[in-house]
Amino acid sequence: MGAFLGLFRRDLRLALRQGGEVGLVLGFFVLAVLLFPFGVGPEPELLGRIAAGIIWVAALLAAVLSLDRLFAADHADGGLDLIALSPAPLELAVLAKVAAHWVTTGLPLTLISPVLAVFVDLDPTAIPVLVLGLLIGTPALSLLGSIAAALTLGARRPGVLVALLVLPLYLPPLIFGTGAVEAILTAEGARAHLLLLGAVSLAALPLAPFATAAALRQALE
Amino acid sequence: MHRTRPTDPELVAERLACRRGERLVFAGLDCRLETGGALLLTGSNGSGKSSLLRLLATLLTPFSGRLLWDGLPVAQDAAHYRALIHYVGHLDASKPALTPREMLGFWAALRESAAPAMTIAAALDAFGLAGVADWPCRWLSAGQRRRLALARLVATPAPIWLLDEPTAALDSDGEARLTTVIAEHRAAGGRVAIATHQPLAVPDAAVIVLDEFAAPPEQALAALW
Numbered sequence: 514m515g516a517f518l519g520l521f522r523r524d525l526r527l528a529l530r531q532g533g534e535v536g537l538v539l540g541f542f543v544l545a546v547l548l549f550p551f552g553v554g555p556e557p558e559l560l561g562r563i564a565a566g567i568i569w570v571a572a573l574l575a576a577v578l579s580l581d582r583l584f585a586a587d588h589a590d591g592g593l594d595l596i597a598l599s600p601a602p603l604e605l606a607v608l609a610k611v612a613a614h615w616v617t618t619g620l621p622l623t624l625i626s627p628v629l630a631v632f633v634d635l636d637p638t639a640i641p642v643l644v645l646g647l648l649i650g651t652p653a654l655s656l657l658g659s660i661a662a663a664l665t666l667g668a669r670r671p672g673v674l675v676a677l678l679v680l681p682l683y684l685p686p687l688i689f690g691t692g693a694v695e696a697i698l699t700a701e702g703a704r705a706h707l708l709l710l711g712a713v714s715l716a717a718l719p720l721a722p723f724a725t726a727a728a729l730r731q732a733l734e
Numbered sequence: 735m736h737r738t739r740p741t742d743p744e745l746v747a748e749r750l751a752c753r754r755g756e757r758l759v760f761a762g763l764d765c766r767l768e769t770g771g772a773l774l775l776t777g778s779n780g781s782g783k784s785s786l787l788r789l790l791a792t793l794l795t796p797f798s799g800r801l802l803w804d805g806l807p808v809a810q811d812a813a814h815y816r817a818l819i820h821y822v823g824h825l826d827a828s829k830p831a832l833t834p835r836e837m838l839g840f841w842a843a844l845r846e847s848a849a850p851a852m853t854i855a856a857a858l859d860a861f862g863l864a865g866v867a868d869w870p871c872r873w874l875s876a877g878q879r880r881r882l883a884l885a886r887l888v889a890t891p892a893p894i895w896l897l898d899e900p901t902a903a904l905d906s907d908g909e910a911r912l913t914t915v916i917a918e919h920r921a922a923g924g925r926v927a928i929a930t931h932q933p934l935a936v937p938d939a940a941v942i943v944l945d946e947f948a949a950p951p952e953q954a955l956a957a958l959w
Contacts, residue, residue, distance in 0.1 A: 519843025530831040591825025
């Protein structure tokens with residue numbers, strides 16, 4: 514447990530001291546969302562209908578942007594060797610790093626999303642469901658993303674490769690997250706979608722660390 | 735589990751072979767590391783010094799041969815074995831934004847051992863880092879970051895030290911501090927394996943010249959298949 518907490522705290526501290534990276538991801542998210550009213554035109558009806566999709570897609574892309582910093586620095590400076598040599602299982606170390614990644618990307622994205630929802634004319638009654646969906650779904654983005662981040666260690670252009678690997682994996686959270694908002698707007702009830710979204714996150718929670726740890730061991734060989 | 739000599743376990747490598755990509759780096763390597771013992775790994779560039787240390791650290795898996803701790807294959811209880819070793823590779827693993835004190839605290843936590851502030855201060859002192867203990871690592875020189883990596887050895891105890899070119903970037907004062915720390919570690923029954931080019935004052939060390947175990951290029955792989 515000491516290793517888990519130590520790693521979690523160190524990654525949070527690093528993110529806070531190098532605040533720029535968290536700011537960049539948030540800035541990208543805000544800008545990507547704000548581009549749509551300019552590109553699609555300011556008609557509230559049209560924008561409102563696609564608002565949830567805009568915010569979710571922008572959140573996915575922002576998450577992809579942040580993935581390369583998950584293991585790359587530790588791989589380059591030899592820290593990953595020491596993490597792998599910890600008596601604690603590597604899977605637990607992965608979980609600690611993913612948790613810190615979520616706190617510094619998924620959580621801020623979720624917290625800022627209600628403001629952006631207003632900009633893209635999302636019906637105010639749907640905003641709580643959007644936020645709840647992001648809160649449930651963004652852990653899956655960090656978890657699934659860690660697999661791609663670990664697989665691309667040592668690749669020459671990791672950024673592009675990460676996006677290609679991980680975006681298909683992000684389809685289920687995207688479908689259920691936007692589906693929940695859609696369901697609220699058509700008065701169907703968002704419960705089923707949110708439950709499925711939760712199922713994606715819960716399934717990724719035990720499975721992704723194993724896949725990621727296996728990929729990291731490969732990278733260390 | 736039978737233990738013939740519970741007080742005096744041995745690290746034994748039997749017929750180790752290491753393969754990197756399509757190349758067999760070395761083969762048929764035997765070595766042992768007893769209480770208080772020291773191994774000096776020498777050899778030309780690319781002869782596999784670092785690879786042997788990574789094998790001993792379980793970061794690499796041997797292509798053939800096996801590694802025994804206390805008579806048992808280390809792979810059987812890797813977590814237990816990893817708690818016994820300190821590996822200092824040629825990278826320093828220091829984070830530019832964190833201070834040496836924070837780095838040592840983090841590394842101790844990674845080893846699941848709560849190093850009290852006193853021990854960490856002593857480790858910093860042992861390598862002459864007390865003055866820069868609260869600077870961010872980005873202000874440290876290469877030699878100071880090297881000293882910080884070596885201070886890990888003192889901050890948390892471990893009976894087996896695996897050091898890859900520990901004197902790289904160190905000045906003569908740093909080297910003297912390192913040999914003192916190694917001598918104390920061995921006097922207390924610790925073991926150390928060091929890959930190095932420079933002559934290092936490590937008395938009674940067994941020397942392994944890795945070039946002697948270099949596999950002839952073609953036949954080697956074929957023989958092992």
